[in-house]
Amino acid sequence: MRSLVPFRDINVHASTSHYAFTSPSSPSAQTLVVERPSGDIRLNDGALLGAKRVSSIAGILGIIKLRLDKYIIVITKAQPMGRLKGHMVYKVIATEFLPLQERTLHDADEDTYLNLLKTLLKTGPMYFSYSLDITNSFQRQAASNPSLALWQRADDRFFWNKFIQSDLIDFATGATSGSGLRQHGHRESGADPFILPVMFGMMRITTTRIRSTPLTFVLITRRSRHRAGTRYLTRGIDEQGHVANFNETEQIVVLNDQVRGLGGIGVEQNGKVGGFEGQDIQVMSYVQTRGSVPVYWAEINTLRYTPDLQIRGVETAAEAAKLHFDEQIRLYGDNYLVNLVNQKGREVKVKQAYEQMVRMLLSSPQEGSQANDVTDEKIRVVESTQRRHEYDRLHYVYFDFHNETKGLRWHRAQLLLDQLKEGLVQGQYFRGVDMPGDSQGRLEVRNRQVAVVRTNCMDCLDRTNVVQTMLARWTLTRQLIDIGVLRPGESADDDQAFKILFRNVWADNADVVSKSYSGTGALKTDFTRTGERTRAGMVQDLNNSITRYVKNNFGDGPRQDAFDLFLGAFLPDSSTIGSSLVFVDRRPVLIQSIPYVLAASVFMVLISSLPRSSSDSAWWPLRLFAVLWLAIGVWCFRFIYGHGVLYVNWPKLNTPRWANEGYQETMGAIRQDKIIGSFVARHERGASTARISHLEEGKKRTQ
DSSP states (O other): OOOOSOOSOEEEEEOSSEEEEEOTTOTTSOEEEEETTTOOEEEESSOOSOOSEEEEESEEEEEEEOSSOEEEEEEEEEEEEEEETTEEEEEEEEEEEEESSOOOSOOHHHHHHHHHHHHHHHHSOEEEOSSSOTTSOHHHHHTSOTTSOHHHHSOTTTOTTTTTTHHHHHHHHTOOOSSSOOOOSSOOGGGGGGOOOOEEEEEEEEEEEETTEEEEEEEEEEEOSTTOOOTTTSOSBOTTSOBTTOEEEEEEEEESBOOOSSOSOTTTTTOOOOBGGGOOOEEEEEEEEEOOOSSEEEEEOOSSSSOEEEEEESGGGHHHHHHHHHHHHHHHSEEEEEEOSOSSGGGHHHHHHHHHHHHHHSSSEEEEEEOOSSOSOSEEEEEESSOSSGGGGEEEEEEOHHHHHTTTOGGGGHHHHHHHHHHHHHHOOEEEEEOTTOTTOOEEEEEOOOEEEEEEOSSSSHHHHHHHHHHHHHHHHHHHHHTTSSOTTOOGGGSHHHHHHHHHHHHHHHHHHHHHHTSSOOSSHHHHHHSSOOHHHHHHHHHHHHHHHHHHHHTHHHHHHHHHHHHTSSOOOGGGTTTOOTTOOOSOHHHHHHHHHHHHHHHHHHHHTSOOOTTOTTHHHHHHHHHHHHHHHHHHHHHHHHTGGGTSOOOSSSOOHHHHHHHHHHHHHHTTOTTTHHHHHHHSTTHHHHHHHHHHHHHHHHO
């Protein structure tokens, strides 16, 4: 019988001629064979003999081709996170790369590619389930086709390992591929159980009580694989309508779920679990989204604390924005676009660009604003007065978050909730009950969510976290009142134990989303955890802000390279082996040396400042020596800070266009420098051209 869900136990049989994957619990299932070194995939009836090594794995993450070789990435260790409606969910803890060739050549780029991928897999929070589609919300699961394999039901946006699963997917579907696989043109359903969808994001499953009512409280954040990347290197929207840092967060409450904790096998294969104390399992969920402002814009690192902000196109981004909102409206219904950027200073350009885009999309936009003694525009609403087309389902709501909440007046965020309440009530939430006698554990839909709140600030992190937590708390209270767990007028926060749990889970979610994008935990999580701002929280925010500055300037380049490599935004080119190295620093040597001269000058000044005897005859020469090195150090510091774009650790694979432009402009200015300009022009002729061609190389390969 065809298996629709992945195998939960797989043995890898490794030999010099192939890797064979079998499932001990399904002895009648076919064996998946990957030939070495060609990478051809086939199914074999029965096990293969001659394996030198047999090991047990939790699943196949995928297959990736690098510069010299292909590698099968397998999950060697997975941690149970808890049961969701009877289905165990796991977190990827450890992976292993199985090479198809015995490498005889040493290649520095190949080693760097592997290190980038291993670091990403080690630090990136990835989750999977053998029997539950965690890439889809419960509402989308209820509408999916249960006769399809689990990977076929997965949401393309959140199927994080889909690119590296493409070889197996092509083989399973019989699709023609240029990867060198032996395609037969017909469906190979025996490969389906070896394809395991993995989600990137946050997962927390907790059994708890509210007013003596037992329930399972779940929070899931799914990060989109499209336009994924790091904070200042991925902003705005791309031509396909994908926005940076897009995340879907689903808050779930499961009632009458008798399967609790981590123990036991349960009945995960079909997911049918009886209700608690004879009652049917009831699931309620509420979905929110976040994503970057959907116009062409960028923030350009120059080593200054505040990067240069550029709005690179509003009218030109209209078609991309239409693609984005076409998908958002199709998936979620009405979209309430909550914008939290500042209305003054550098962020106002982003606010104005967003509002201009919304006006362009609406058929008959109508605007209204509210003012108070603090600001002229605490709230601005842009909506269509008529519904002539789908984009009139967009409702833009601007809230001046910083002005309204400054001075620790966090209760002022309630103003935004009051503005959104009508939309929240009309937008509803999902509610489903187990179908009686259904062997697949499907839900009978009692209520659907028909609208979504899409929140953003500049990073879609800190301010967004505060607002999403507030909306989730309000909706949870409404859900519990609707089903009779709470009485009208009561709140989920009235239960002190649950209040603490709720705040901590949402604060953990904020930290996970923030670390994935900015490299540090979120700011303002002390408020999320405790309901108030604390001095310790402010100190932690300062530490996170400094760490973000360092990582965003000097650490995000390699992280972005890892995302691009894993997700297929960059394809390594084996034709350049032996001719050029992708990760070589091609800046002029003189430019590279200046930070080392700065470090040497600091060392010399410190040595010269050590206490010495006043009778030392070398006192004055030593002071002059120190002054000389101090002058050198000051010049080096000013040069580095003034030409910061040269010292940012940019991605080497898909370097942003504005980095290329900044490099050209800066090098042009340096050639006019009175001190080092002649040296750069004389000794490094052609170096800048080589640098730029290198920066463009990755982009060309992906076109």
